[in-house]
Amino acid sequence: MIKVKVYVTLKEGVLDPQGKAIEQALQAKNFQGVRDMRVGKYMEFYLNEDEATDHQIQEMCEQLLANPVIEDYRYETEEVISV
Amino acid sequence: MIKVKVYVTLKEGVLDPQGKAIEQALQAKNFQGVRDMRVGKYMEFYLNEDEATDHQIQEMCEQLLANPVIEDYRYETEEVISV
Numbered sequence: 001m002i003k004v005k006v007y008v009t010l011k012e013g014v015l016d017p018q019g020k021a022i023e024q025a026l027q028a029k030n031f032q033g034v035r036d037m038r039v040g041k042y043m044e045f046y047l048n049e050d051e052a053t054d055h056q057i058q059e060m061c062e063q064l065l066a067n068p069v070i071e072d073y074r075y076e077t078e079e080v081i082s083v
Numbered sequence: 084m085i086k087v088k089v090y091v092t093l094k095e096g097v098l099d100p101q102g103k104a105i106e107q108a109l110q111a112k113n114f115q116g117v118r119d120m121r122v123g124k125y126m127e128f129y130l131n132e133d134e135a136t137d138h139q140i141q142e143m144c145e146q147l148l149a150n151p152v153i154e155d156y157r158y159e160t161e162e163v164i165s166v
Contacts, residue, residue, distance in 0.1 A: 051116040
């Protein structure tokens with residue numbers, strides 16, 4: 001099995017009100033130094049070896065996991081021994 | 084400046100209906116091999132060197148960024164040269 005980890009982040013320049021809210025909440029809790037908080041998504045899942053091609057994973061990201069208009073994505077794969 | 088990347092994931096055993104929904108949507112789009120999709124959050128922000136202690140970052144995670152009852156978190160830090 002292949003473990004796939006996908007990170008989806010907002011593109012630079014896209015406003016991130018959720019990140020801003022978290023930043024302000026941290027500042028209000030006395031973590032004043034927090035700057036430029038950006039929030040994204042992290043997804044992990046498993047694929048069979050034969051399906052875990054770069055093409056396949058990119059298709060998944062572009063069709064469903066990320067919105068390519070406003071989001072960037074990157075992914076990592078890692079072989080795991082299935083028990 | 085220190086760039087901090089925080090990954091928040093649901094603990095093992097905690098049901099992840101959002102992950103399940105994404106998994107089923109991918110399967111319906113002919114990515115049948117997807118298994119065990121889990122969705123988490125990914126956050127990145129900047130701190131000044133003097134504030135970027137492990138203790139400080141753990142406090143942020145436990146007080147606000149993660150819900151320690153049902154979520155695990157891990158983080159990475161990385162020095163960046165501020166322009």
